[in-house]
Structures are given as structure tokens and as C-alpha cells.
Amino acid sequence: MSCILIQNGLLIDTEWKRRADILVRGSKIVRISPHIDPASIHDNVTLVHADGLLVLPGIIDAHTHYHLVSRGTVTADSFKEGSKAAAFGGVTTVVDFADDDHVSLPSCFRSRVDAMGEEMAIDFAIHQGVYAFRPGLEEELAQVKKAGCRAIKLFTTYKDVGYLIENREELRRIFHMCRDLGLMVCVHCEDDEYLQQVASAYHGDYRPKDHPVLRPARAEALAIEHMGTLALEVGIPLYVVHLSSAEGLETVRSLRDRGLEVIVETTPHYLFLDRSKLEGPDGPLYVMTPPLREEKDNLALQEALCNGEIQVVATDHCSFTRAQKLESHDTRTIYPGIPGSEEMLPLIHNLVANGALLTLNEMVNVLSTGPAKYFGLYPHKGVLREGSDADIVIFNPDVSWTLSSENTHSECGYTPYEGMNVIGKAVMTYLRGRLIMGSGMYLGIPGDGRFIKAT
Numbered sequence: 001m002s003c004i005l006i007q008n009g010l011l012i013d014t015e016w017k018r019r020a021d022i023l024v025r026g027s028k029i030v031r032i033s034p035h036i037d038p039a040s041i042h043d044n045v046t047l048v049h050a051d052g053l054l055v056l057p058g059i060i061d062a063h064t065h066y067h068l069v070s071r072g073t074v075t076a077d078s079f080k081e082g083s084k085a086a087a088f089g090g091v092t093t094v095v096d097f098a099d100d101d102h103v104s105l106p107s108c109f110r111s112r113v114d115a116m117g118e119e120m121a122i123d124f125a126i127h128q129g130v131y132a133f134r135p136g137l138e139e140e141l142a143q144v145k146k147a148g149c150r151a152i153k154l155f156t157t158y159k160d161v162g163y164l165i166e167n168r169e170e171l172r173r174i175f176h177m178c179r180d181l182g183l184m185v186c187v188h189c190e191d192d193e194y195l196q197q198v199a200s201a202y203h204g205d206y207r208p209k210d211h212p213v214l215r216p217a218r219a220e221a222l223a224i225e226h227m228g229t230l231a232l233e234v235g236i237p238l239y240v241v242h243l244s245s246a247e248g249l250e251t252v253r254s255l256r257d258r259g260l261e262v263i264v265e266t267t268p269h270y271l272f273l274d275r276s277k278l279e280g281p282d283g284p285l286y287v288m289t290p291p292l293r294e295e296k297d298n299l300a301l302q303e304a305l306c307n308g309e310i311q312v313v314a315t316d317h318c319s320f321t322r323a324q325k326l327e328s329h330d331t332r333t334i335y336p337g338i339p340g341s342e343e344m345l346p347l348i349h350n351l352v353a354n355g356a357l358l359t360l361n362e363m364v365n366v367l368s369t370g371p372a373k374y375f376g377l378y379p380h381k382g383v384l385r386e387g388s389d390a391d392i393v394i395f396n397p398d399v400s401w402t403l404s405s406e407n408t409h410s411e412c413g414y415t416p417y418e419g420m421n422v423i424g425k426a427v428m429t430y431l432r433g434r435l436i437m438g439s440g441m442y443l444g445i446p447g448d449g450r451f452i453k454a455t
């Protein structure tokens with residue numbers, strides 16, 4: 001069997017960093033040691049020199065929507081394209097979502113696994129959306145759990161597209177089922193009733209700049225409060241997806257004071273972009289839900305990330321082309337979502353490189369180890385350890401470059417981070433011991449990505 005020996009890199013774990021060699025045989029890391037003599041290896045060995053470079057466990061983007069069919073169209077990045085953008089950003093595993101067709105979760109889950117398995121070039125896990133309560137739901141959930149699902153996703157909004165479960169008693173029963181089955185409850189938090197109140201008092205023209213007016217931080221805070229209170233009553237943790245605001249963060253803090261375990265995910269766009277992007281002719285390019293907020297929100301989330309109050313950074317990658325985005329300038333019809341899998345690692349590394357309080361260990365935790373543990377992928381994924389999958393990113397922490405549509409790879413044709421200077425770049429990405437991106441070349445193979453059953 002052929003081997004790869006990665007020599008002399010600085011290995012980063014959540015607890016330590018150390019200079020060491022890594023020996024990969026087939027798809028696994030088989031040995032980590034301060035010095036491994038190539039002459040001691042009896043197989044064919046490829047030497048990789050990582051002097052001056054960081055060696056990280058493959059990044060896990062724990063929130064993506066590749067090939068999302070919605071509102072009569074499909075996202076720019078399907079599974080092939082999403083995998084490619086991801087590989088350039090050091091991402092080796094994504095967690096994507098299966099919809100709920102209101103009939104059978106197991107069949108929704110299976111068809112998503114099959115569709116992704118045919119075209120993904122990186123590994124993937126899947127969360128199951130639950131959009132309606134019904135008799136037999138518990139059995140459906142038991143079956144998806146058995147099929148390798150670790151978490152469900154609920155919405156507190158999107159009544160118009162049929163995602164919202166409004167009845168509190170039904171929600172309570174779902175929370176109970178998840179507690180009994182050991183499923184994590186992930187929630188998109190924006191209170192629909194409050195959003196409707198805001199909308200009925202609104203008399204503007206629905207331009208992109210008003211998106212944050214129509215979906216205020218208060219709505220996020222209210223939904224976190226409601227779902228958090230229910231989680232406390234039932235006795236389960238709550239996973240808040242894409243936290244966007246300081247006000248929402250305050251509510252998380254108060255729930256934690258009341259004894260609730262809240263796992264908070266945020267995204268690069270809520271950390272680094274604010275609502276001023278929504279002004280001007282390109283405003284639609286920056287429309288997603290929840291919307292971009294104020295700079296003070298960015299700073300509050302950055303501080304919370306550095307303080308350990310945020311456990312996961314993921315992207316909510318849901319990309320539409322410039323043309324798709326600019327078809328409408330009305331927030332009610334603009335396709336919501338932006339790309340991000342590729343940009344995430346360098347953007348978060350900026351917080352390390354720019355002397356903020358984030359350490360490399362914490363960066364690895366929020367981008368890889370943390371999501372692997374929460375979603376049952378650990379220790380196959382999320383760690384550099386003998387026996388783990390050889391998902392490895394070799395990262396140059398010193399290169400300074402500017403993000404642009406010219407040097408990023410999403411099929412959407414733009415990056416929301418255009419013109420931002422970042423420090424650090426993935427130079428090689430290995431998936432289970434196979435190079436899928438090296439020196440700016442993409443080597444991923446559609447269909448090579450595997451479904452990772454959560455344990």
C-alpha cells in the first residue's frame with residue numbers, strides 16, 4: 001500500500017501544537033512521531049515537506065446547502081462544485097441537510113445520501129429537517145437515527161414555505177423524541193410571529209438595505225428564548241445555527257445562566273460583514289437569512305468566539321450566481337444565501353494572525369474537532385491521531401492575500417468577501433490520504449466523497 005510521509009510540519013490539536021511527522025498509509029493516519037525515518041517504511045512513500053507550515057485536521061463545514069432546490073431554482077454550487085470550493089478551503093467534510101417531504105423522513109434522508117454519494121468529492125454527513133409533526137414521526141426519527149443521522153433541524157420561521165412547526169405541544173413532543181433517541185436539536189432562530197408584526201408595521205419598499213429592518217435581531221433573541229426554555233423544560237441541549245446578533249448572544253448567555261447547554265454556531269459573514277453591504281446596486285448579493293447586522297454585532301460575535309462562548313463556526317454555504325441574485329432587488333423574492341466554504345478557514349485564521357484572542361488550538365476546535373464531536377464524526381474526523389481518517393490540511397500561515405472572485409472557486413462567480421485581505425491559505429488538502437487540492441490545482445473526484453454515518 002502506498003504511503004505519504006508529511007515531514008516537519010507544526011501539528012495543531014485543540015490542546016497542543018508540536019512539530020512532528022505524520023505517516024499516512026492508505027486512508028488512515030498510522031503514525032505520528034517527532035521523527036519518522038523514510039528508510040524505515042517498506043512501502044512506496046511520497047515525501048511531503050511541511051517545514052514552516054501548519055498541519056491541521058480536515059476542516060468540517062457543519063452547515064451547508066449544496067444543490068439546494070428552492071423557490072423554483074437550484075443553487076449555483078451543486079455537489080461537485082461545492083466539493084471543489086470546499087477543497088480549496090481545506091474542507092474535507094460537510095454536514096448538509098435532507099428536507100422533510102411531510103411523508104417519510106427515512107426516504108428523504110436516503111435520497112439525499114444517494115444524491116450526494118454520486119457527486120460529492122469530499123465526505124459528508126447529513127442533518128434531517130423536520131417541518132411537520134405527524135403520527136409516526138417518532139418511528140421515522142428512529143429510522144433516520146439508525147441510518148446515521150445525529151441531528152434534526154427545526155425552523156422557527158418560514159411559515160410561507162411550510163417549514164414552521166408552530167404548536168408548542170408538538171414541539172415539546174419532538175424535543176422529547178429527540179431526547180429519547182439521542183438526536184441533537186438544531187434550530188434556525190427567528191420568531192415568525194414577531195417577524196409578521198414587524199412586517200405589518202412596515203411601509204418601505206423592501207430593498208435589500210431594509211432586510212435587517214424586516215428581520216431584526218429581536219426576532220432571533222425571542223426565538224432563542226422560546227426554544228431554549230422548551231429545551232430546559234425537556235432537559236436537552238439546544239444547538240443554535242448561524243447566530244447573527246449581539247442580542248441573540250445575550251439571550252444565549254441568560255439561558256446558560258439558567259442551566260441550559262447551548263451550542264452556538266456562527267458563520268464568517270456574521271463575524272465579518274455588516275449591513276452596509278446591502279446598500280447599492282450589489283445589495284442583493286449579500287442577502288441571506290438572518291440578515292447581516294451592525295458592526296457592533298460582528299465585534300460582539302468575534303469577542304464571544306475568542307472567549308469560548310461560540311462552539312462551532314460553519315458557513316451556511318448556499319450560493320446563487322450573480323445573475324440569480326440580481327434578478328430581484330426585492331427582499332421578498334431575492335434568493336437568500338451566499339457561498340463561504342472556501343473562505344472560512346483563512347477568514348477565521350485572520351483572527352489568530354491579527355493578534356485577536358483566538359488561538360490556533362481554538363481555531364481547530366471550532367472548525368473541526370468541535371463539529372466532529374457534536375455530530376458524531378469523532379474520532380474518525382476532526383483530529384490528527386493514529387487510526388483517524390487521513391483528512392489533513394497543510395496550511396501556510398504566513399501568506400497574505402486578497403479574497404476575490406478571481407481566486408475563489410464557487411460557481412456563483414463572486415465572493416461576498418471581495419477585497420478582504422486575509423493571512424493564511426490551505427496549500428494542500430488530503431481526503432482519506434488522497435490529495436484533492438494541491439498547489440492551486442483541484443484533484444477531487446466526484447463520487448469519491450463518502451457518507452459518514454454519525455455514531
Ligand SMILES: [Zn+2]
Nearest residue numbers: 063064065316
Ligand atoms: Zn442553513
